[in-house]
Amino acid sequence: MTLAPNNVRNSAVGAASTIGWELFSHDADVGVRGFGSTVAEALEGAALALTAVITDAPIAPETRVEVTCDAPDIELLLVEWLNAIIYEMAVRHMILGRFAVHIEGTRLRGTLWGEPADAKKHAPVCEPKGATYTALRVAQDADGFWSASCVVDV
Amino acid sequence: MDPARFTPVDATTWRIEPSGAMRAPAVIYANEDLIRGMDEKVYDQAANVASLPGIVTAAYVMPDAHWGYGFPIGGVAAFDPDDGGVVSAGGVGFDISCGVRTMLTGLKTSEIRPVQHALADAFYREIPAGVGSKGAITLDNADLDAMLTAGARWAVAHGWGEERDLGRIEEGGMEADAKPECVSERAKERQRRQMGTLGSGNHYLEVQAVTDILDPGAAEAFHLSKDDVVVTVHCGSRGLGHQIGSEYLKEMAIAAKAASIDLPDRELACAPIKSDVGQRYLGAMRAAVNCALANREILTHHARQVIRRFFPNAALDLLFDVSHNTCKVESHVVDGKPKELFVHRKGATRALGPGHPSLPDALRPLGQPVLIGGSMGTSSYILVGAAGSATKSFASACHGAGRAMSRHAALKQWSGRKIVDDLAAEGIVIRSPSSRGVAEEAPGAYKDVGAVVAAAEEAGLARRVAQLRPLICIKG
Numbered sequence: 001m002t003l004a005p006n007n008v009r010n011s012a013v014g015a016a017s018t019i020g021w022e023l024f025s026h027d028a029d030v031g032v033r034g035f036g037s038t039v040a041e042a043l044e045g046a047a048l049a050l051t052a053v054i055t056d057a058p059i060a061p062e063t064r065v066e067v068t069c070d071a072p073d074i075e076l077l078l079v080e081w082l083n084a085i086i087y088e089m090a091v092r093h094m095i096l097g098r099f100a101v102h103i104e105g106t107r108l109r110g111t112l113w114g115e116p117a118d119a120k121k122h123a124p125v126c127e128p129k130g131a132t133y134t135a136l137r138v139a140q141d142a143d144g145f146w147s148a149s150c151v152v153d154v
Numbered sequence: 155m156d157p158a159r160f161t162p163v164d165a166t167t168w169r170i171e172p173s174g175a176m177r178a179p180a181v182i183y184a185n186e187d188l189i190r191g192m193d194e195k196v197y198d199q200a201a202n203v204a205s206l207p208g209i210v211t212a213a214y215v216m217p218d219a220h221w222g223y224g225f226p227i228g229g230v231a232a233f234d235p236d237d238g239g240v241v242s243a244g245g246v247g248f249d250i251s252c253g254v255r256t257m258l259t260g261l262k263t264s265e266i267r268p269v270q271h272a273l274a275d276a277f278y279r280e281i282p283a284g285v286g287s288k289g290a291i292t293l294d295n296a297d298l299d300a301m302l303t304a305g306a307r308w309a310v311a312h313g314w315g316e317e318r319d320l321g322r323i324e325e326g327g328m329e330a331d332a333k334p335e336c337v338s339e340r341a342k343e344r345q346r347r348q349m350g351t352l353g354s355g356n357h358y359l360e361v362q363a364v365t366d367i368l369d370p371g372a373a374e375a376f377h378l379s380k381d382d383v384v385v386t387v388h389c390g391s392r393g394l395g396h397q398i399g400s401e402y403l404k405e406m407a408i409a410a411k412a413a414s415i416d417l418p419d420r421e422l423a424c425a426p427i428k429s430d431v432g433q434r435y436l437g438a439m440r441a442a443v444n445c446a447l448a449n450r451e452i453l454t455h456h457a458r459q460v461i462r463r464f465f466p467n468a469a470l471d472l473l474f475d476v477s478h479n480t481c482k483v484e485s486h487v488v489d490g491k492p493k494e495l496f497v498h499r500k501g502a503t504r505a506l507g508p509g510h511p512s513l514p515d516a517l518r519p520l521g522q523p524v525l526i527g528g529s530m531g532t533s534s535y536i537l538v539g540a541a542g543s544a545t546k547s548f549a550s551a552c553h554g555a556g557r558a559m560s561r562h563a564a565l566k567q568w569s570g571r572k573i574v575d576d577l578a579a580e581g582i583v584i585r586s587p588s589s590r591g592v593a594e595e596a597p598g599a600y601k602d603v604g605a606v607v608a609a610a611e612e613a614g615l616a617r618r619v620a621q622l623r624p625l626i627c628i629k630g
Binding site: 023025026027028029030054055056071072076079080083086087089090091093094095116117118119120122123124125126127129130131132133134136151153154 | 193195220221222223224227247248249284285286287288340343344346347348353354355393396397399400403404407408419420421423556557560561562563587588589590591594630
């Protein structure tokens with residue numbers, strides 16, 4: 001597995017944001033990784049990376065969706081969070097591109113914004129099937145930043 | 155991988171001898187070049203599968219193997235329920251019953267060429283594909299449960315398919331013992347508007363030309379001749395299967411711990427076959443198999459409608475439908491005695507040899523068609539299950555080319571627009587909503603499918619019958 005170079009970007013949530021994301025390589029699929037000064041921010045970054053798996057197009061925050069999830073530990077919570085986003089996109093036929101996360105213990109409340117999927121506008125690359133436990137890691141790095149990553153089956 | 159890590163048996167058979175937690179050896183069927191091209195993780199994953207409780211004989215790895223989730227993609231393993239054997243959600247994968255079906259058209263390449271672009275446009279317009287696409291069918295709760303119980307038979311009963319297809323689908327088009335009640339409401343909700351949709355990623359509908367006949371006898375029995383045109387669909391159980399896979403993976407990770415199964419990788423999440431969660435997963439997984447069979451039957455129905463608009467008298471007979479992400483209960487001879495085993499195939503195709511009782515009469519003397527998808531610019535192959543495959547791999551063979559390069563690496567190397575133009579110059583018409591998607595699925599990002607099927611044949615798993623080349627490819 002090699003890190004994809006030069007594709008760490010700040011999210012669109014404001015200049016003061018410390019949230020970032022990147023995609024990394026997997027043989028058949030793709031890895032998503034979010035960064036932030038808190039676990040919640042890292043999970044927001046991972047969600048932005050998930051959107052980037054689907055499309056390069058900007059997503060208008062037209063519709064708001066609320067989700068909650070919980071899991072026995074913080075790494076499984078990342079998988080649950082990404083799977084909750086995948087589920088909402090699938091049943092609402094939407095692409096979600098902006099995220100806010102609030103975490104208490106291992107319970108997550110997420111707010112998601114997006115718009116209806118449009119083949120012409122978004123030229124969607126692929127439809128994520130599910131977040132996996134492969135390369136699953138949520139941890140605080142030596143510099144104090146949190147990162148949250150796993151491979152997504154596409 | 156370094157071939158030196160294996161014990162060579164012959165040119166296409168390599169063993170990992172049991173060590174550490176392994177309860178059985180692992181056997182990989184591939185030549186030295188294919189092994190060198192595989193990720194090191196294939197070795198670790200094969201050894202991990204061989205460490206699961208109740209594994210029988212060996213963990214097998216097919217020539218197209220690559221790094222998967224828990225199991226390598228291209229992994230086969232059978233478990234004995236009477237020996238504490240397990241069922242693994244990771245061993246089936248997220249896209250439950252993803253598979254390939256090929257339909258004969260009775261048309262020749264020369265008949266397709268004049269209408270190739272119009273036909274591609276018609277398929278692209280009428281086969282829902284890609285993110286956000288909806289099928290024309292919306293199912294209520296009763297319909298969903300009926301579909302999950304009866305699979306392609308349900309589709310045929312509703313007019314989305316033809317009765318004669320059923321004998322050319324594994325299990326006659328209906329996986330028995332499906333339990334819709336073990337499928338969550340969320341999984342059902344995800345599928346409500348997805349019937350008859352193709353999906354995305356490496357899923358496709360292709361119109362293909364038979365370019366080479368490699369086994370004339372078998373080709374004649376399969377009604378394949380040079381320059382014939384066939385239609386092939388590659389897709390699976392869509393959102394329903396993905397949701398079941400995700401939910402049971404989580405539940406099995408907890409169940410494995412409770413059953414004191416030491417998982418070397420969380421993705422190997424499994425549960426004893428004789429346990430509540432194991433039985434519920436099997437019921438839900440079989441429902442997802444039926445969803446995939448129904449979905450491919452509906453896609454075939456749509457494809458027939460499109461083709462008949464251009465060629466009203468086209469024959470459109472199904473050659474075969476075979477899944478490559480499954481767990482099936484099968485009888486295999488172990489230590490000289492028949493035994494009922496739970497055979498997991500993750501990215502591996504069942505390849506029943508001649509005489510197998512579950513084959514339809516017309517195919518039984520010869521063996522099962524083994525449908526191997528290539529990538530959009532390269533060949534696909536039709537093989538036939540070899541007589542010895544039962545003892546070599548629980549009657550399994552490869553399923554495709556297998557990726558040689560990640561999506562990200564492919565994106566850096568190729569432009570989608572250029573691939574579409576280059577393939578058009580070679581007479582292959584691509585229709586896809588996403589240029590980036592085409593680049594990520596670039597033909598060069600896959601292994602040489604010819605080398606993969608040659609290795610499968612040399613290893614005695616399946617025999618090559620015909621080579622196919624795409625004329626039209628619809629990608630989600």
